[in-house]
Amino acid sequence: xxxxxxxxxxxxxxxxxxxxxIEICNTCAIxxxxxxxxxxxxxxxxxxxxxxxxxxxxxxxKPLTIIxxxxxxxxxxxxxEIITVTADNVTIDGLFIINVGTSYTEDYAAIxxxxxxxxxxxxxxxxxxxxxxxxxxxxxxxxxxxKIIGDAIEEYNSGNGIQLxxxxxxxxxxxxxxxxxxxxxxxxxxxxxxxxxVSTENLRYGLHFMFSNNDIYQDNTFxxxxxxxxxxxxxxxxxxxNIFKENWGTASYGMLLKEINDAEITGNTFxxxxxxxxxxxxxxxxxxxxxxxxxGWAIKVRGACYTNSFIENNFLYNSFDIxxxxxxxxxxxxxxxxxxYTGYDLDKDGIGDVPYRPVKLFSYIxxxxxxxxxxxxxxxxxxxxxxxxxxxxxxxxxxxxxxxLIKKATW
Amino acid sequence: xxxxxKYSFFDLMRSRWSYVYFAFYLLLSxxxxxxxxxxxxxxxxxxxxxxxxxxxxxxxxxVMYYYNSKEFTELLLAQPLKRSSIFLGQYLGVAIxxxxxxxxxxxxxxxFYGLFKSNxxxxxxxxxxxxxxxxxxxxxxxxxxxxxxxxxxxxxGYAILLWLFLAIIYDGLFLMSLILFEDYPLDKxxxxxxxxxxxxxxxxxxxxxxxxxxxxxxxxxxxKKFFGTGFGLTISFIMLTIWVILPVLLxxxxxxxxxx
Numbered sequence: 001x002x003x004x005x006x007x008x009x010x011x012x013x014x015x016x017x018x019x020x021x022i023e024i025c026n027t028c029a030i031x032x033x034x035x036x037x038x039x040x041x042x043x044x045x046x047x048x049x050x051x052x053x054x055x056x057x058x059x060x061x062k063p064l065t066i067i068x069x070x071x072x073x074x075x076x077x078x079x080x081e082i083i084t085v086t087a088d089n090v091t092i093d094g095l096f097i098i099n100v101g102t103s104y105t106e107d108y109a110a111i112x113x114x115x116x117x118x119x120x121x122x123x124x125x126x127x128x129x130x131x132x133x134x135x136x137x138x139x140x141x142x143x144x145x146x147k148i149i150g151d152a153i154e155e156y157n158s159g160n161g162i163q164l165x166x167x168x169x170x171x172x173x174x175x176x177x178x179x180x181x182x183x184x185x186x187x188x189x190x191x192x193x194x195x196x197x198v199s200t201e202n203l204r205y206g207l208h209f210m211f212s213n214n215d216i217y218q219d220n221t222f223x224x225x226x227x228x229x230x231x232x233x234x235x236x237x238x239x240x241x242n243i244f245k246e247n248w249g250t251a252s253y254g255m256l257l258k259e260i261n262d263a264e265i266t267g268n269t270f271x272x273x274x275x276x277x278x279x280x281x282x283x284x285x286x287x288x289x290x291x292x293x294x295x296g297w298a299i300k301v302r303g304a305c306y307t308n309s310f311i312e313n314n315f316l317y318n319s320f321d322i323x324x325x326x327x328x329x330x331x332x333x334x335x336x337x338x339x340x341y342t343g344y345d346l347d348k349d350g351i352g353d354v355p356y357r358p359v360k361l362f363s364y365i366x367x368x369x370x371x372x373x374x375x376x377x378x379x380x381x382x383x384x385x386x387x388x389x390x391x392x393x394x395x396x397x398x399x400x401x402x403x404x405l406i407k408k409a410t411w
Numbered sequence: 412x413x414x415x416x417k418y419s420f421f422d423l424m425r426s427r428w429s430y431v432y433f434a435f436y437l438l439l440s441x442x443x444x445x446x447x448x449x450x451x452x453x454x455x456x457x458x459x460x461x462x463x464x465x466x467x468x469x470x471x472x473x474v475m476y477y478y479n480s481k482e483f484t485e486l487l488l489a490q491p492l493k494r495s496s497i498f499l500g501q502y503l504g505v506a507i508x509x510x511x512x513x514x515x516x517x518x519x520x521x522x523f524y525g526l527f528k529s530n531x532x533x534x535x536x537x538x539x540x541x542x543x544x545x546x547x548x549x550x551x552x553x554x555x556x557x558x559x560x561x562x563x564x565x566x567x568g569y570a571i572l573l574w575l576f577l578a579i580i581y582d583g584l585f586l587m588s589l590i591l592f593e594d595y596p597l598d599k600x601x602x603x604x605x606x607x608x609x610x611x612x613x614x615x616x617x618x619x620x621x622x623x624x625x626x627x628x629x630x631x632x633x634x635k636k637f638f639g640t641g642f643g644l645t646i647s648f649i650m651l652t653i654w655v656i657l658p659v660l661l662x663x664x665x666x667x668x669x670x671x
Contacts, residue, residue, distance in 0.1 A: 250635070296626070317452070365590070371597040371634075372589050373626060374605055376618055379463055380582035 025049035033058050033066070033074065040064055048072040048095070056101070060085045060092075068094035071125060076100050078128075081108040091120040100129040107159060109134035113141065113167075122146065131159035132180065135167040135189075142171045150180035152203050160208075161199070164189040172197060177206075183225070186212040195219055205230045205256075206247075209237065217242060222254070228273065230256040231263070241267040244276070253278040254295070257285070265290060267411070275300050276318070279308070288312055289411045297323050297363070306330040312409045315339065315358070319376060322358040322399075325367050329396035333358060337405040345406045356404040359395040361388035412496035412503075415487070419504025423476070429512050432468060436516025444524050454534045457517065458617045461538060462610055465545040467574050469509060473553025474570040476505050478563050488671055498554065498666040502659070506550040510543045517542075534620050541613040544651045548609045549574070551658035558665045577610050585611075598633040606646075609654045616647045 022040055024030045024047070030039065033055055036046045045065040049072060056076040060066070060083060073096045076082040080101040083092065090113075097110045109131035113119050119141040125148075126132045132148040135141065143162060152158030161177035163185045164170060170192045176199075177183040183199030186192060187210045194217040199206035206222035207229040209215065216238040222228035228244040230253075231237055237260065244254030254273035257263070260282040269291045270276035276295040279285075280302040287310045292298035298318040299310075303325060309332040315321045316339050335351070336358075343354035362381050366373050375381050388395060423429050439460065443453040477484075480501065487497050517539065518526075526532055553570050560566040585604050589597055605611040618626060619638060626638045637643040 317455070365586070369590050369593040369597070371593075371601045372586060374601045374615065375582055375586055375589075375611075376626075377459065377614060377621075378582045378611070380579045380586065383579070 020044045021047055023047045023049065024053075026051040026053075037062065037064065043089075056080050056082050058083045060090050061087050063087050063089035065091040066093065066095070067091075068096070071096040073098060076110075078102070081106075081110075081112060083111045085111065085113045085116055085119060088117040089119070090116065092122070092124065093120070094123045096125045096127075097129075098127045100126075100131070102130045102157060104157070107131050107134060107163075109159070109163075112136060113138045116141070120144070125149075129159065129180070131163055132161040132177070133163070135162075135164045135170060137166045139168045139170070141167070142173070143175065144171070144173050146175045148175065148177045148180065150178065152180050155181055155203050158203060160185040161202070163187075164192065164212075168192070171195070177202065179203075182206075182208040183222075184208070186210065186215065188212060190214050192216075193218070197221075198223075200224055202226065208232075209234045213237070216240065221245070222247070224248070225252075227251070227253040227256050229254070230258070231260050232256075232258040233260075235261050235263075237263045239263065239265045239268060242269075244268065244270045244273060246271070247273045249274060256280075257282045260285065264288075269293065270295055270298065278302065279305050281305065283307055285309075286311070289409065290314070292316065292318055292321075294318065296320065299323070301325070301331070308332070309334070311335055312405075312411065313337070314409050316408075320360065320363045320366075323363040323367060324359050324396055324399065325364075327394075327396050329399040331399075333399070333401040335403045335405055335409070336401050337407065337409050338401070341404045343404065350406050352404040352406055355400040355402045357389055357392065357395070357400060359399055360385045361394055364394045412493075412500045415492075415497055415500025416503045416507075419476075419480075419501045420508055422480075423504060423508040428472065428475075429508055432472075432509065433512040433516045436513055437520060440517045440520040444520055453521075454531050454538060455621060458534075458538055458621070461542050462545070462613050462617065463578055465513065465542050466549040466578060466610055469506075469546045469549030470553045470556075470570045470574050471567075472509060473502075473505055473550040474557050474566050476501070477554055477557035478566065485671060494666045495663045498558075498662055499659070502551060502554050502662060505554075506547050509546045509550065513542050513546060514539055537616065537620060541616055541651075544655065545609065545613055547655045548651070548658065551655065551662060554662050555658055555665060558662065558669060577608055581608050582611065602633060602637055606650050609651065612647055612650055612654070616644070616651075619643055619647075 022036050022044055024036045030036050033053055037060055040046060040062060042062050045067060048068045050070040052073040052075055054075045054077055056079045071094060074082055076099045078099045078101045082097055082100055100110050101108045110126045110129050111121060112134040114136050116138045117140050121133055122144040124146045127149050129150055133143055148161040158181040160182040161180040161184060162172060166188045168190050172184060172194045173196050175197045178200050181203050183202045183206045184194060185208045189212045192215045197220045200223040202225045204226045206225040207217060209231045211233050213235045218240040221243045223245040225247050228247045247254055252274045254270040255277045258280045261284055263285045265285060266288045271293045274296045276292045276298040278300045281304040283306045285308045290313045293316045295318045297320045298315050300323045307330055312335050314337045321338060338356050338358060341352060341356045343352040345352050362385055443456055447453045521535060526535060552573060556569045557566050560569060589601060605615050
């Protein structure tokens with residue numbers, strides 16, 4: 001009998017902590033998300049049914065799971081921020097959020113996560129936004145399967161798709177970001193994993209790193225952005241198996257590296273970019289097994305780049321393979337495949353017997369006088385390139401691939 | 412004129428050189444396709460070959476034909492025929508037979524290789540169009556040279572020099588002037604410079620297709636407008652047409668005044 005009493009007491013005490021379902025719809029007793037959050041208890045689930053909810057400044061200050069059924073619309077009516085998460089363990093799933101307010105003094109976001117842990121933000125569709133998902137001083141969260149479609153026209157009055165600021169250990173996977181300023185932006189954010197995202201047609205960068213270390217980005221596609229990926233002032237970043245495509249324009253790069261140290265760039269494909277990789281002040285980077293196909297410049301080295309190594313890459317049909325603006329070279333090129341290599345392989349070991357010089361005289365001339373680009377592929381240019389190849393005067397004479405491959409590198 | 416055209420055309424069609432020319436292109440495209448195993452890459456290599464070789468062969472052939480058929484021309488001149496129709500007929504006969512060798516020689520292997528199913532067909536047609544234009548232009552220039560010079564050796568010399576100048580020396584001078592005046596805005600100058608040389612013009616047309624990503628790297632607004640839109644393509648074609656019309660007109664004028 002005593003045990004039974006104890007059992008009942010235990011159940012009564014446990015009752016408040018049971019997760020409950022709260023449903024909201026346009027005709028229910030609870031018809032707004034704000035009201036639902038204020039009545040909910042910790043660890044409750046809020047189910048939002050299909051409909052349009054005109055709300056903004058919604059603060060999620062309890063560990064809740066908010067799930068939308070059939071993509072209910074949360075319309076911020078351009079008045080400001082829409083959802084702000086301040087509690088730990090919050091899940092937001094399946095909402096269609098539109099009309100985030102634009103401000104020049106505050107970064108209004110569709111969803112802002114502030115100083116929280118263990119959050120999950122997934123299956124959202126964001127449109128007509130200023131900032132999309134903004135993670136601020138948060139950690140251990142996940143941002144999965146979101147679709148962010150902006151309508152940015154100018155850089156100064158548009159925001160970023162997914163922005164991380166002082167946020168660590170975040171997983172960003174399977175997101176689709178389009179037409180914003182920076183697709184994904186990491187500032188002071190370490191140990192993040194960015195995987196399988198597609199970031200296209202953004203005004204500035206598809207993905208942007210600033211002062212962020214030890215991050216990995218993998219299997220992403222960056223297409224038709226102002227510049228594909230900008231990695232700046234960061235250390236130990238791994239860039240694996242990404243695709244950089246059709247980033248065209250006067251200041252467009254597949255990838256822009258500035259002040260990057262000890263990074264690893266492996267298995268990426270750079271296709272039809274004006275500049276495949278633009279490198280400035282970057283040291284000890286290993287470029288391995290990348291494909292550079294049909295770019296204007298596959299790699300443009302701007303200076304202050306030391307002890308980088310380029311090993312087993314394929315340089316296919318680029319207008320220029322490598323461009324240097326100085327005569328000093330401290331980088332290693334080895335065992336790459338170059339389509340413009342004209343040497344032979346007498347001993348049939350798959351490695352050309354004559355070293356290859358990837359820097360042409362013409363690329364030096366174009367660096368100096370950009371208008372001369374109009375003479376590209378002229379017979380005269382081929383002749384002067386040839387004579388420079390025989391006896392280098394203007395290009396670094398120790399810049400050689402001593403073991404150029406005869407057949408395309410495979411891995 | 413048509414009769415003379417027909418006569419020159421069939422005369423050339425029977426001649427060994429047309430077959431050699433045809434066979435050369437046939438062999439070239441077969442080898443390229445065989446080596447590259449990729450249609451679009453073969454097109455790229457062909458483009459490089461065409462902008463150098465077609466003008467050379469056009470010039471040599473034009474001069475050669477004129478001198479070889481000189482006696483026949485003199486016979487025709489004795490007949491009640493318009494001078495312009497005699498020379499235009501001969502010119503068109505040469506130009507058309509050369510273009511045909513080019514188009515068939517390149518076209519047949521590519522068609523067998525599956526051109527119509529590939530998306531390189533536009534690049535390829537552009538290649539053939541540019542090739543034909545270059546043939547028309549350089550044969551006309553060659554006829555002009557031959558009309559001016561009675562001396563065969565001199566005529567050949569000038570013809571080769573013309574080719575050498577337009578294919579190589581012009582670009583060298585062009586490059587020098589660009590580097591010399593690099594402190595000034597040069598984008599207009601460089602575009603005008605290309606317009607003035609048919610070989611450069613055809614090269615630009617090809618660049619617009621192939622190296623567009625590199626060309627868009629340059630910041631000049633004029634460049635961007637030229638390369639970024641259909642504008643460049645249109646202007647280039649108009650200029651090529653002008654380049655055909657001018658020397659042909661010159662042939663007509665020269666032939667009227669010339670004392671045989």
